[in-house]
Amino acid sequence: MAAFAVALFTAAMLPLGSAAAASASATTDGRSATGHERLRVMTLNIFYGGDDLDLKTGDFCAVANGCPQSLVQIERAIKQARADIVGIQEPERNVEKIASALGWYGSNRAHVMSRFPIIDPPGGDGVYVFVEVAPGRVVAVANTHLPSDPYGPYLVRDGGTVKQVLDLERKTRLPAVQNLVKVLPALAREGIPVMLTGDFNSPSHLDWTPAVAAKRPEVRYPVKWPASSALAAAGLRDTYREAHPDPVAVPGFTWTPGSPEADPHEVFDRIDWVLTAGPSRTVDSTVVGEKGGPDVGVGLSPWPTDHRGVVSTLDVVPSVPPALVSPATRRVTIGGDLPVAYHAPGRQGERVALLDGKGHVVTSRPTGPKFDGTVILPTRGLHRGAYAVALFSGGKVISKAQVWLYLPGEPTKVQVGKSRYKQGEPIEVSWSNAPGMGLDWVSVYACPAGTCTDTSEYLVYAYTDSEIEGHTVIGPTSIGADSSWPVPPGQYVVRLLPDDGLVSVAQSAVFSVTGK
Template identity: 35%
Template sequence: MKRFMQVILAALFVIVPFNQMANAEEANCETDEWSEESTYTEGDRVLHDGEIYEAKWWTQGENPNDSGEWDVWKVASECTNDGEESLPVWSEQDTYEDGDRVQHEGTIYEAKWWTQGENPDDSGEWDVWEKIDQHELRVMSFNIWLGGDQVSFDETVRAVEEADADIVGVQEEGGNLDRLADELGYYADHNQEIISRYPIIDVGHPDYVYVEVEPEEVVAVSNVHLLHDPYGPYDIRDGFTVEQVIGNERHHMMEMRSRFHSLTELQKDDVPVFLTGDFNVPSHLDWTEETKEENFNTVVEWPVSMHLDDLGFRDSYREINESPLEFPSYTWTPGDPPGDINDDEVHDRIDFIYAAGTSITENSEVVAEVGPYSDIELENWPSDHRAVVSTFTSTSVPAPEEEVALSQMEYEVGETIDVNFYVDDQPSEKDQVAAIYPKDGDREENPLLWNYTGSNNQEPGEPKQEGTISFDEDSVSSSEWPLPAGEYEAVFLADGDDERATSSFEVLKSSESATLNVEPEQKHGEPIQVEWEDATGFPYDWVGIYPIDESPDDISSLQWQYLGGERQGSLFLDGSWGDTDVLDPGEYRIYMFENEGHDILTSTEITVVDE
C-alpha cells in the first residue's frame, strides 16, 4: 500500500509538477470599540464605525470620524480589510516615498517622490502619483472530473465560457487539457495544467509558469491538486482529534513547501502571483468560532491556508464574501454524480484562488449547478466539484529574459542534479549553467560544476533557448563529484560570464543520529504517537510499522506517515495511511526510513496489548 500511495503522490507532482487586506480580527488588528471616556496614547488602535484608527498621540474624547489631516487619529490602513497587507489602500494621513504603491478607487498608483495627503485621482501628468498599467483578469479554478463523456466535456467547455475565464487552473484533466484548450481557442500548459486565452511562457520551473497578458508583460500562475487522502473533515467526522488531523496535514504542507518558497520569492520581486487549485483541505477562515455548529463543534487552524495567509497570499473568495456563515461556498460537493450525495457527506470549501502582490480582487463567484451555492449556474453541471472564478485588477511585469530552476529543493549526496534553463531571446553557444559553492559564494572563484547549455558538457554546442543540464557521475569528473552536503546556487551565465539568474538548492546527507521515541506498550485500537529527532530533512523521510518478524523489503507497511521534511517532531500512526486501520495485539517494529526509500535510519520495538 505504501508503494501504491507513492505512485499516486509521484503522479500528482507530475500533474501539478492576494482588494484591500487587513482585518480587525487579525492578530495585529485586534482592538476594542472607541470609547469617549477612555484615554489613548500613541499607537493605540480602536474600532469605530467599522474602521480601524490609530492614535498619533495622547487623546480622550476626540471622535475618530472627526479627525482631519492634522488631528490625533489616523486610519490604520493596514487594518481596513481582510488579510495581511501587500497593496495598501491610499490614506490621506499616511506618508509615501518614491516607489510606494497603493490602491485607490480600484486603480493602482506608484509614488514618484515623498507625499502625504495628495489624492492619486487628482494627480496630473507632472504630479506625484503615477497610474500603473493594469489588466482585468478572470482567474478560474476548476476540477473537471476527468472531462467525462462528450456531454460532460461540452458542459465543461460551456462552464469556462459562462465564467468568461481568462486563465483556468485545471485539476483532474484526464487527458483532456489540449482538447479543452483547442475547443476554447486557448493556450495550454501541461507543467501547471492550466489553459489561458493569453500565451503561456514555461521557463521550466516546476512551481509556476508566466502568462503573457500583454506582449512582453506577464503575471505568474501556479496550479495544484493536493492529495485527497487523508482528508481532515472526514477524519473529524469519524472521531479523530484536532491534534491528529493537524498532524496529518504535514502531507499537504510537504506538497506545498516548494511553492511556499518559490511563489513568495516571486512576490518579493513584485510579480503578481495567482495560485489556483483543488487543495483537498479547508481554510482556517471557514472553520471558526462563528461556524463551529456547522463543523462538528470544532475550530481548526488548517496549516496550508494559515501559512499562505502568513506569506501574504489572499483568499480571493473570502475577500469578497467575508462571512463563512452567509457564504459557505461549498465547492465540495454537488454530488458524485451531481445530485447523488451520501447522507454522511461533509460539505466544505476546498477549491481556491489565492493572489499575492500588486493586484486587487474585484469579485469572486462560484460556478456550478442551479442551486443555493452557485453564483453562475449551469443546468447540467459536469463535475463533482464546484468551480470558483475571481476577477482581479492586476499589474504585470516584464517577461523574464533568462531563468534557471532546479527540479527539486533538496538532493541526496550523489543524486543527479537537474537544472532547467530558459533564454527569452538570442541564446549564445557560450551560455552556461554553473553550480556555485557555497551559496552566495565569491563569483570570482571558479564554479564547482558547470556545463554549456547547448551541449550539457564543457564544450560549446548549438545555442538553446531552453533545456535541462544534468550533473551526475557521468557528466562530472570524479574529483568534483559528488557535491558534499551543503547549500548551493545554480547560476545562469549568459555568454559565459554575465550572471543573469540564480536558484538555490541544498545537498543533504543521511542522518547518523536519528532517534525514535515511542511508548513500548500500546493499547489496542488507540493511535500510536511517534516522536522523532535528527531525521535527514528530506521531504520524503517516513516511518512505517511492520510485524516484528517481517522485513520491510518483503511486505508493505501496516501503517505509515511521512515526516514532512521535518528534522524533529511528533505524529500519530492511526491508520490514515497503510494497509491496516487497527493493529492486532502483538509485537511490531517501527522504522524510520530515508527519503521515500527503504534505507533504515533507526527503529524501535513496540507491543500492542488487548485491554
Template identity: 35%
Template sequence: MAPIKLVQNRLLVWPLAVALAIGIGLVNASNYPAIASTKLVAGEQVELSVLVYNIEYSGDASTDRVIREIDADIVGVLESYNRLPEIARKTGYPYYNVGLQLLSKFPILEPSGAEGLYSLIEVEPGYVVAFFNTHLDYVKYGPSRLVKGFSEKAVTQSEIIVRANSINILTPDIASLIGQGYPVFLTGDLNSPSSLDYTKATVGTRAGIDSAMRWPVSEALFKAGMRDAYRDVHRNPVLVPGITMVDPDFSKGGSGDRIDYIYAGGPSTTLTSTVVGELGGPDVGIGFKKWTSDHRAVLSTFQVTPVALPTTVSLNTRMLNQGDTLNVRYNAPGYSSTTVIVVPEGATKSAALLTNSTSESGSTSFATTALSPDGYDIVMLSSEGTELARNSFWVRSTGAGVDLQSGAETYKVGEPIDISWTNGPANRWDWIGVYRAGAANPNKDDYLLWSYVGGHNSGALPPQVFGSMTLGAQSQGKPWPLPPGDYRIHYLLTDQYKSAGYHDIKVVK
C-alpha cells in the same frame, strides 16, 4: 479500485536534496531565502480574470463548454491528463502549457530559475504576472477524518505530512516573487479546507466543524503573503460557505468543503469571485444545466499591476519529444545584441550544439531533431560572451517505453523493494502499482501496493523523466509485507490504468 483524483503535469527536475528536505520537514514556510529589495518596473493596471476548474478525469464536451463560455483570461486546469491541447483547441485558447496545466489568452513563459514550478504570463507586451497551478494529494482527507472522530491534532499532523509539505515546495518562490514586486497567483485543488472557513462562527454549521481550526496549507500560503480571493469578496463563511466539493456528488447532498481556490499576492486587488457549478446549487453564482465534474469551479477577477519582464530566457515548454520545435522568449534589457545557444545540461558555452544570434528582446526557436534524448540548457549570452541567463529542458525519445528496474530480482518477505525508472513520460500523477503475477492486467485486475512517482509531493514537484522509490510499509495499499510469490510492477500513467512499462520480481521466505 484505483488511486483516484489529482492529475496534473509539471516539468522537469527539482533539485532532489531540497525536495527531500521539504518532505521530511527540514525546509518549511519559515525558511524562505532572503528577498531582493530591488523592485521590478511596474506597468499599467490591467483587469484579469482567472478560473480554477477540476474537470474530473480529463473532462468532456460539457466541461469544455464551461471553459469556453466562462472565457477567463487564464484557466488553472486540474485533471486534464493529456487532453489539454485538445481542450485548448476546442475552447479557443491560443496558449496552453501541458506541464503547468494552464490555458491562457496570453503567452505562457517558463522563465530562468523557475525549475518548472511556475510560469510568467505576459498579460501586456513586455509585462508579466507570476502564476502557479497545483493539485495536492487527496489521501487522508482532513474533513472526512474529523467526521470519523480523529482528533484535531491527528488531522493537523496528517495534513502537514500529506499536503503542507507539498505546498511548502512552492511557498519560498511565492514569497520571493511577491517581495520582488510581482503580482502572484496560485490556482489549485488543494484537497484541504481554509482556516478562514473553520472559525468560531462556523462551528456546528456542517459536519466536522466542532472547533475553530488552523489548516496548515492555508496558513502556509497566508504566511507567504497570499490572500484567498473568494474570502476577499465573501467575508462571512457562515452566510456564504462557497462549497466546491461535495462527496459523493452535488446531487446527493452532504456537507462538503471549499477546497478549490484562487490565491493572489502582490500588487493586485480582488474585484469579484464566484462559484461556478450546477444550475441552482448553493452559492453558485454562474450555473450550468449540465455539470459533470465532481468539483465546482471558481472564477475571480482582479485589478493587476504587472511588472516588466526581467532578464530571462524563457521556454514555452521544458519537455519536448525529439523533433519538436523549442520556442524561446528572451529578454536582456540594456543589451543591444545577444546570442542564445543550446548546450548539454550544465555545460559551458564552448560546448554549444545550436546557436542563434538575437537582439535585446524577442523570440527565437530551435529544431530538436539533431538532439539525442537527454537534458539540455538554453543559455543567453551578451555580445562579449557573458552568460546572462540559463534555463533547462529535456528531449525524450518518441515512442520509447519506460525502462523500469528493481534493485534485485528476488526479495525476502518484508525486505523493502527498490524501484527506479528512466525515460518516464513526466506526468505529475503517474504511479507505480504492484500486481500478482497471473493477475497483472491493470485494466481488470486489482493492484496490491501502490505509490505516486513523486509520493505525497507529486502535486507540487515537477515530474521527472527518471526517478526512484522504495516500496514498503509506508506504501499505499496492502498487503505488506508481500507474501512469497511472483509479482509484476507496472509504471502506470496519470491516475489511470494504462501501463507504460513493467518489471517482474519474486518474493521468497
C-alpha cells in the same frame, strides 16, 4: 511534444531590472493607463479528466474516458465564467486538449490553461508558469491538488478531536504545500503577481470560525486548518473570502454539487480556492456550478463535475520577467527544430545556444536587437542525450533550461535497479523519455502467477515530479505504503503512467520479491 506556448514578447519591453512595466494605453477591455490589468482567474476540478462522468445519470461512464460530451460541457463552463486563466485539477492529460478546443494555450505540466501565452521558465520546475497577460509583462500561476484521503471534515463528523484533526492535516496535507510556501512568496517579493489555484481537499481556517461553529452543526468546533493557515502566513490571500468576508452569510461551498464518490453522510465545505499574492487586488469572486446551487454566481446545467469551481476577478500590475529561456518542449526528436522563447537584457552579442552534456556549444542563434523573441535551434546530426538551452549575455550564461534529445520513434522506458529484491528492500526506479506531465507517476503492480495484466491494481507508488528523465526509490515512505508495503513475496513490474491516469506508457522487466 509538450504544447507550452512559445510566447513572442514585443520589442517595446523595458530592459531587465526596470522598476515598472511599460504603461498600457487606456482601453475599455480592463487595462488602465497605469499598467494595471483585469484578469478572471478560475479553479476547476474536472473529475477524472472531464470525460468520465455521464451527464444523464450523474454516475461514472460505462466505459473509461467514454463521455467526451462532458468535456464539451467543461469548455462551456469555462466560457460562461469568462475566465482568462484556469487551473485544472484531475486533468489526466486533457489540459492541452481543452485549451486547444477553446483556442487557448495550455500546459499539461503545470495544469494551467489561458487565453494568453504560457511560458515555462527555468526554475519553475512545474510548480508555476508565467502567463504573458500584456505585451512583455507576466503574472505567475501555480496550480495544486492536495491529497484527498483521509478527509479532515469526515474525521470531525465521526467524533475526532481537534488534536486528531490537526495531526491528520499536518501529516497528510501540510507537506503538500511546503514547496508552494517556499517558492511563490519569493516571486511576489520580486513584484510578480502570483495566482495559486487548487483543490485543497481541506477547509479554510477562515471558514471554521467560532461564529460558524455556532451555526453549522457539522462544524463541531473551530479549527485553524494547517494548509490554509500556512499559505496565509506566507502571504497568499484567499480571494473568495476577500470578496465575501462573512463565512456564515456566504459559505461558498464547492464540495460537492453531487458525486458518484460522495460519502453517504456528506460534509459540505469550501475546499477549492483562488489565492493571490504580490501586486494584485481582489475585485470580485464567485462560485461556478450548477444552476440554482448555493452561492452559485455562474450557473450551468447540467454541471459536468463533482466540484464547483471558483472564478475571481483580480486587478493586477503584471511584471517584466527575469532573463529566461523557455524551450517549447523538454523532449526533442533528433532532426527536428527546437523553438526557444527568450527574455534577454538586450546587450550586444547575446545568443541562445544548445549545450551538450559537457557544456560545449553545439549550435546557437543570435537574439538580435530585441529584448524578447524566439529563436529556432536545429538538432539534425546531434547525438541522443541530455542537453541544455542557454542564454548568453556579456559572455556568460544567465539562464539555462534542460532538454533531452531522443531518436525518432524512441519509446518511453522505465527500469528497476535489480531483478530480485528482498521483502522490505526499497525498489530503485528510473525512467527516460517520459511525457513530463504534472502528475506522471511510477507504481508497483503485482504479476500473480507470473502474469502481468493491465487490469491489476496499483500498489505503492511515487510521482516523477514531471521529470523527463529521473529516478526515485519506492519504499516505506512512498504513497500507498501504509496499506501495501512491504509487498509480499512474488513477481512484480513497475509501470509509468501519465498525469494521474491509469493508462501505462511503459513497463519494467518483471522482478521478484523474496522472503526476508
